[in-house]
Amino acid sequence: MKKNKPKYKQIIDAAVQVIAENGYHASQVSKIAKKAGVADGTIYLYFKNKEDILVSLFQEKMGQFIDKIEHETTSRQTAEEKLLTLIETHFEQLAADHHLAIVTQLELRQSNKDLRQKINHVLKGYLDIIDQIVDEGVEEKLFRENLDRRLVRQMIFGTMDETVTNWVMKDQRYNIVDQAKEVHSLIVHGLAGPHQ
Amino acid sequence: MKKNKPKYKQIIDAAVQVIAENGYHASQVSKIAKKAGVADGTIYLYFKNKEDILVSLFQEKMGQFIDKIEHETTSRQTAEEKLLTLIETHFEQLAADHHLAIVTQLELRQSNKDLRQKINHVLKGYLDIIDQIVDEGVEEKLFRENLDRRLVRQMIFGTMDETVTNWVMKDQRYNIVDQAKEVHSLIVHGLAGPHQ
Amino acid sequence: MKKNKPKYKQIIDAAVQVIAENGYHASQVSKIAKKAGVADGTIYLYFKNKEDILVSLFQEKMGQFIDKIEHETTSRQTAEEKLLTLIETHFEQLAADHHLAIVTQLELRQSNKDLRQKINHVLKGYLDIIDQIVDEGVEEKLFRENLDRRLVRQMIFGTMDETVTNWVMKDQRYNIVDQAKEVHSLIVHGLAGPHQ
Amino acid sequence: MKKNKPKYKQIIDAAVQVIAENGYHASQVSKIAKKAGVADGTIYLYFKNKEDILVSLFQEKMGQFIDKIEHETTSRQTAEEKLLTLIETHFEQLAADHHLAIVTQLELRQSNKDLRQKINHVLKGYLDIIDQIVDEGVEEKLFRENLDRRLVRQMIFGTMDETVTNWVMKDQRYNIVDQAKEVHSLIVHGLAGPHQ
DNA sequence: AATGAATGAGTATTCATTCAT
DNA sequence: CATGAATGAATACTCATTCAT
Structure with a gap:
C-alpha cells in the first residue's frame, strides 16, 4: 500500500506547506518535490498526477x-x-x-x-x-x-x-x-x- | 466615464455568459471579446486587465x-x-x-x-x-x-x-x-x- | 488563406533547414521558430501543432x-x-x-x-x-x-x-x-x- | 557469451512482440522487461542500452x-x-x-x-x-x-x-x-x- | 476608437538509466 | 546475478497583453 510508505506522507506534507506559502497557482510540482526532498519523477510513483x-x-x-x-x-x-x-x-x-x-x-x-x-x-x-x-x-x-x-x-x-x-x-x-x-x-x- | 459606454456593459455581460457556460478556467479574454462582438484589443480600452x-x-x-x-x-x-x-x-x-x-x-x-x-x-x-x-x-x-x-x-x-x-x-x-x-x-x- | 501568407512559407522553409541540420528528434518547435524569425507562439497561428x-x-x-x-x-x-x-x-x-x-x-x-x-x-x-x-x-x-x-x-x-x-x-x-x-x-x- | 543465455533471447523476443503490438514509440524498456519476465534493471545486464x-x-x-x-x-x-x-x-x-x-x-x-x-x-x-x-x-x-x-x-x-x-x-x-x-x-x- | 497579428513566459509529465540491496 | 525504486532532463503549447495600423 503506497499510502503507508513514508514518501507518500512526505509529499503530502510538502504540498500543504508549499501551497500555504506560495498559493495554489504558484505551487508547481517541482516545488513540492523539492520541499519533499524527492525527485520530480518520484511524485509520479505515488500520485497519478x-x-x-x-x-x-x-x-x-x-x-x-x-x-x-x-x-x-x-x-x-x-x-x-x-x-x-x-x-x-x-x-x-x-x-x-x-x-x-x-x-x-x-x-x-x-x-x-x-x-x-x-x-x-x-x-x-x-x-x-x-x-x-x-x-x-x-x-x-x-x-x-x-x-x-x-x-x-x-x-x-x-x-x-x-x-x-x-x-x-x-x-x-x-x-x-x-x-x-x-x-x-x-x-x-x-x-x-x-x-x- | 467609461462605465457608461455601451461596450463596457457589453463586455461585462459577455463575461458573465462566457464564464457561466465555459467555466472560469476556459474563459479566455478572446472568447469574451468574441461574445461581446469586439476585438481582443478593445477589451483593454475598457479594462486594465x-x-x-x-x-x-x-x-x-x-x-x-x-x-x-x-x-x-x-x-x-x-x-x-x-x-x-x-x-x-x-x-x-x-x-x-x-x-x-x-x-x-x-x-x-x-x-x-x-x-x-x-x-x-x-x-x-x-x-x-x-x-x-x-x-x-x-x-x-x-x-x-x-x-x-x-x-x-x-x-x-x-x-x-x-x-x-x-x-x-x-x-x-x-x-x-x-x-x-x-x-x-x-x-x-x-x-x-x-x-x- | 494562411498558406499564401509569407510567414507560412518562412516557417516551412525553416523547418526543412532545421530538420536537415539537426535531425528529426532534435528539431524542437522553438528551434524552428527561431530559424524562421518568429515567436514560438506564431507557429501556432499557422499550424495546428x-x-x-x-x-x-x-x-x-x-x-x-x-x-x-x-x-x-x-x-x-x-x-x-x-x-x-x-x-x-x-x-x-x-x-x-x-x-x-x-x-x-x-x-x-x-x-x-x-x-x-x-x-x-x-x-x-x-x-x-x-x-x-x-x-x-x-x-x-x-x-x-x-x-x-x-x-x-x-x-x-x-x-x-x-x-x-x-x-x-x-x-x-x-x-x-x-x-x-x-x-x-x-x-x-x-x-x-x-x-x- | 551472453548471447547464448536464455534471458538474452527472451528479451529480444519480448522486444519484437512489444514493438509489433505497441509501435516503436510506445515500446518502453519497462514494457519489454515485463513481457520478458525480468526486472527493468536486468535488461542492462544483457544490453548496453x-x-x-x-x-x-x-x-x-x-x-x-x-x-x-x-x-x-x-x-x-x-x-x-x-x-x-x-x-x-x-x-x-x-x-x-x-x-x-x-x-x-x-x-x-x-x-x-x-x-x-x-x-x-x-x-x-x-x-x-x-x-x-x-x-x-x-x-x-x-x-x-x-x-x-x-x-x-x-x-x-x-x-x-x-x-x-x-x-x-x-x-x-x-x-x-x-x-x-x-x-x-x-x-x-x-x-x-x-x-x- | 478599434483592430487583431504577434509575442514569449511558463510547466506537467515521461521514461531510459542507475545503484543500493 | 537480479531487482525495482528513484532519478531528473527535456519540450510542446496556451493565452494575456501589446502596438502598429
Missing part, C-alpha cells in the same frame, strides 16, 4: 479531521454538548495547523469544478455526522421537530466555514476557538431573545 | 444586487421582517439570473486570493446592511443584546451562501425562494424548540 | 515536386521517354535541394505511423502518374501487357527511392542524376541480356 | 534471415533460379513471422540515423549475396555484362522492400509469396516486351 496530490491531501487530512471530530463528539451525552464539541474541535484543529487552514479555506477552493466535486465527496462524511447529531437532538426534544435537515446542515456548516474563512483571511490574528461557544449559541438559539 | 473585468463584473452586478436588497428591506418595519426580506431578495435575485448565480457561487471562487480580497471589499456593503438590521433588532428588543456582530454576520451570510451554493451545485433543480422562510426561522430562532 | 508543420511541409514540397514531374513528363512523346524524364526529374529535384533530400529520405521516416499515413496519401498522386505512364507504355506495345500494376509501381518507386536513399546516406558524394539512364534501363529491360 | 536491444534484435533476426536465404540459394543451379529463390525465401520468412515483418518494415525505421546506420551494416551481408548472384548471372551470360552493381542491388532490394512494406501497410491482407514469381520476372526482364 498533480490533481491526485491535492485530492489525496484533502482525503488524508480531512479524514483525520473528521475522525477526530467523530471521536470527540461520541464521548458527549446530549446533542447540544455534541454540537458544541463539534464546533470546538473543528476550530481547534484548524487553529492547530495554520498551513492546513489556509489550504482548505482559501487555496483549494481555487481548484476546478472536477476537484471540488471530489472534495465535496470527502465532506459528505462530515455532513453525516452533523445530521446524526441533529437527529439525536430532535429525539431528545432539545431541537425542534420539523427541521429541514438540509437547511440545518447548511446553516451549521455554512456558519462554521464562513467563520473560519474570515479568521484565515484576517491572517488568523485572533483566537477562533474562543468563538466556539458563541457560534454554538447562535446556532442553537438564533438571534432572538429568550422571551421571543 | 483580465482580473479587472472580473472585479468590475462583480462590482457592477453586486452593486445592483445590494441596492435592490437595501431598497426592499428599508420598506419593511421590523428587523425580523427586514431580515426575511433580505433573505428572500437575496434568493430571488440569484434565482432570476442563473448565469450570475453560477458565476458568483462557483466560478469566481476559483480566482486567486488577490481577486477574492477585492470581491470581499465589494461585499462589505452587503455586510453593513446586515449589521444595521441586527442593530435595529437589538434596539427593538427582538434580538438578544449581547450578540457578537461579526459572528452574527458570518452566521447570516454563511448560511445564505452555503444554501445558494448547494442549490447551484444541485443544478438549481428546486425552488430556492421557497426556503427563505425556513432559513429565516433558523437564523432567528436556531435549532432549539420554544420551550428551551 | 508540430505534426501539422511536418505534414504541411511534405504536402507543400511534394506538391511542387510532383507538379514538376507531371509537367516534364507530359511534354514527352513515348512512355519510355516519359519514364526516363520521370526518373531524371525525380533525381534532379532532390539533387537540387540537399536539405529537402535529407528530410524526405531520412528524417521524415522517423515519424510515427500516423504522420506516415498522411505522407503516403500525398505520395498517392505520384503513384498515379507512374501508373498512367505504364498504361501508356502497354498501349504503345512498348511494355508487356500482363503487368501487375501494383508490382510495377513498387518496382519503379522502390528502385528510385532506394537509389536516392543510398545516395543521401553516402552524403550525396556522387552525382545521382548521372544514374538516371541506367536506372531507366534496368527498369525497362531488367537484368537479362538481349538474347534472353 | 535501449538502442542496443534494437540493434541486437535486428542482428539476431536478420542473421537467421540471411543465413536461410544463403542456404536456400546455394542449392540452386543458375543465377536466375537463385534470384527467384532469394525473393521467395525473403517473402516467405516475413510472411511466416508477422510480428517481425511489422518491426522490420515499419517500426524500426522510426529509429534515428545512428541506429539505421547500424542496421545497414547488418544488411551489408544480404547485399553481398545479391551481388554474388548477379556476378554469377553475368558469368553465365544470363544477365547483361555492363550492369552497375550498386544500381542493380538497389533495384533488387528496393523492389522487394517496397513490395513487402506495401503488403505490411495493407495489414498483410494478401499472400505476398504469390507475388515472388512476378517480382522476379520484373527484375530479370523489366517492363519491356519480348520484341523490344
Whole structure:
C-alpha cells in the first residue's frame, strides 16, 4: 500500500506547506518535490498526477479531521454538548495547523469544478455526522421537530466555514476557538431573545 | 466615464455568459471579446486587465444586487421582517439570473486570493446592511443584546451562501425562494424548540 | 488563406533547414521558430501543432515536386521517354535541394505511423502518374501487357527511392542524376541480356 | 557469451512482440522487461542500452534471415533460379513471422540515423549475396555484362522492400509469396516486351 | 476608437538509466 | 546475478497583453 510508505506522507506534507506559502497557482510540482526532498519523477510513483496530490491531501487530512471530530463528539451525552464539541474541535484543529487552514479555506477552493466535486465527496462524511447529531437532538426534544435537515446542515456548516474563512483571511490574528461557544449559541438559539 | 459606454456593459455581460457556460478556467479574454462582438484589443480600452473585468463584473452586478436588497428591506418595519426580506431578495435575485448565480457561487471562487480580497471589499456593503438590521433588532428588543456582530454576520451570510451554493451545485433543480422562510426561522430562532 | 501568407512559407522553409541540420528528434518547435524569425507562439497561428508543420511541409514540397514531374513528363512523346524524364526529374529535384533530400529520405521516416499515413496519401498522386505512364507504355506495345500494376509501381518507386536513399546516406558524394539512364534501363529491360 | 543465455533471447523476443503490438514509440524498456519476465534493471545486464536491444534484435533476426536465404540459394543451379529463390525465401520468412515483418518494415525505421546506420551494416551481408548472384548471372551470360552493381542491388532490394512494406501497410491482407514469381520476372526482364 | 497579428513566459509529465540491496 | 525504486532532463503549447495600423 503506497499510502503507508513514508514518501507518500512526505509529499503530502510538502504540498500543504508549499501551497500555504506560495498559493495554489504558484505551487508547481517541482516545488513540492523539492520541499519533499524527492525527485520530480518520484511524485509520479505515488500520485497519478498533480490533481491526485491535492485530492489525496484533502482525503488524508480531512479524514483525520473528521475522525477526530467523530471521536470527540461520541464521548458527549446530549446533542447540544455534541454540537458544541463539534464546533470546538473543528476550530481547534484548524487553529492547530495554520498551513492546513489556509489550504482548505482559501487555496483549494481555487481548484476546478472536477476537484471540488471530489472534495465535496470527502465532506459528505462530515455532513453525516452533523445530521446524526441533529437527529439525536430532535429525539431528545432539545431541537425542534420539523427541521429541514438540509437547511440545518447548511446553516451549521455554512456558519462554521464562513467563520473560519474570515479568521484565515484576517491572517488568523485572533483566537477562533474562543468563538466556539458563541457560534454554538447562535446556532442553537438564533438571534432572538429568550422571551421571543 | 467609461462605465457608461455601451461596450463596457457589453463586455461585462459577455463575461458573465462566457464564464457561466465555459467555466472560469476556459474563459479566455478572446472568447469574451468574441461574445461581446469586439476585438481582443478593445477589451483593454475598457479594462486594465483580465482580473479587472472580473472585479468590475462583480462590482457592477453586486452593486445592483445590494441596492435592490437595501431598497426592499428599508420598506419593511421590523428587523425580523427586514431580515426575511433580505433573505428572500437575496434568493430571488440569484434565482432570476442563473448565469450570475453560477458565476458568483462557483466560478469566481476559483480566482486567486488577490481577486477574492477585492470581491470581499465589494461585499462589505452587503455586510453593513446586515449589521444595521441586527442593530435595529437589538434596539427593538427582538434580538438578544449581547450578540457578537461579526459572528452574527458570518452566521447570516454563511448560511445564505452555503444554501445558494448547494442549490447551484444541485443544478438549481428546486425552488430556492421557497426556503427563505425556513432559513429565516433558523437564523432567528436556531435549532432549539420554544420551550428551551 | 494562411498558406499564401509569407510567414507560412518562412516557417516551412525553416523547418526543412532545421530538420536537415539537426535531425528529426532534435528539431524542437522553438528551434524552428527561431530559424524562421518568429515567436514560438506564431507557429501556432499557422499550424495546428508540430505534426501539422511536418505534414504541411511534405504536402507543400511534394506538391511542387510532383507538379514538376507531371509537367516534364507530359511534354514527352513515348512512355519510355516519359519514364526516363520521370526518373531524371525525380533525381534532379532532390539533387537540387540537399536539405529537402535529407528530410524526405531520412528524417521524415522517423515519424510515427500516423504522420506516415498522411505522407503516403500525398505520395498517392505520384503513384498515379507512374501508373498512367505504364498504361501508356502497354498501349504503345512498348511494355508487356500482363503487368501487375501494383508490382510495377513498387518496382519503379522502390528502385528510385532506394537509389536516392543510398545516395543521401553516402552524403550525396556522387552525382545521382548521372544514374538516371541506367536506372531507366534496368527498369525497362531488367537484368537479362538481349538474347534472353 | 551472453548471447547464448536464455534471458538474452527472451528479451529480444519480448522486444519484437512489444514493438509489433505497441509501435516503436510506445515500446518502453519497462514494457519489454515485463513481457520478458525480468526486472527493468536486468535488461542492462544483457544490453548496453535501449538502442542496443534494437540493434541486437535486428542482428539476431536478420542473421537467421540471411543465413536461410544463403542456404536456400546455394542449392540452386543458375543465377536466375537463385534470384527467384532469394525473393521467395525473403517473402516467405516475413510472411511466416508477422510480428517481425511489422518491426522490420515499419517500426524500426522510426529509429534515428545512428541506429539505421547500424542496421545497414547488418544488411551489408544480404547485399553481398545479391551481388554474388548477379556476378554469377553475368558469368553465365544470363544477365547483361555492363550492369552497375550498386544500381542493380538497389533495384533488387528496393523492389522487394517496397513490395513487402506495401503488403505490411495493407495489414498483410494478401499472400505476398504469390507475388515472388512476378517480382522476379520484373527484375530479370523489366517492363519491356519480348520484341523490344 | 478599434483592430487583431504577434509575442514569449511558463510547466506537467515521461521514461531510459542507475545503484543500493 | 537480479531487482525495482528513484532519478531528473527535456519540450510542446496556451493565452494575456501589446502596438502598429
